[in-house]
């Protein structure tokens with residue numbers, strides 16, 4: 001297993017903190033820029049990551065009417081990023097429009113289109129919340145599966161799902177569909193707001209193509225040591241890890 005499958009979530013408030021972290025972790029090849037950092041810095045952070053030859057997951061989780069989602073995807077595809085997110089619950093019309101829009105946006109900018117992936121169900125949601133707050137009566141794994149299938153039928157490249165559901169989703173969607181799994185926690189890390197997590201090696205074993213890991217690395221007192229511990233866990237393929 002290679003650490004190239006780890007995408008580190010650059011969830012920091014400003015450009016200075018982002019650059020400090022990127023420079024502290026030169027081994028990280030794939031960074032995720034999400035809502036906090038992109039809202040704070042705009043595309044400048046993407047240019048900085050590209051100048052350091054990093055792969056970029058632009059996680060803006062678009063959720064809106066088809067025309068608006070398509071416009072946002074067209075613009076985002078122009079940045080030349082590698083992965084881009086929308087919510088599967090946008091529905092089929094918006095997902096199809098988004099799929100076309102990334103092609104158009106990338107072509108216009110003269111760059112490769114990003115792989116477009118859909119959020120199935122946020123990893124911070126647990127089964128009781130799905131029923132009692134969101135009023136969704138499908139069993140949680142079934143709901144996640146239906147959202148992945150909707151994304152696949154709409155022409156997307158993959159989905160974001162919890163590592164707890166990835167095996168089942170992979171079985172149905174097949175190996176050509178990309179699965180990116182956040183909610184990954186080594187045993188020594190705090191779960192925080194993540195409700196459906198597995199350890200890094202369990203997540204890989206379950207069939208994730210990529211793991212997204214943020215705070216266990218970025219909020220650690222020693223991010224380099226945290227990265228090293230996770231890499232060692234993956235290389236030794238052990239899910240049991242000591243502090």
Ligand SMILES: O=C(O)c1cc(=O)[nH]c(=O)n1[C@@H]1O[C@H](COP(=O)(O)O)[C@@H](O)[C@H]1O
Nearest residue numbers: 009034121122123160182183212213214215
């Ligand atoms: O799209 C995502 O990356 C995402 C989807 C999801 O269901 N759950 C989830 O945690 N994420 C993101 O993955 C990252 C997880 O960060 P940590 O909980 O700090 O490891 C955050 O940047 C979230 O925005």
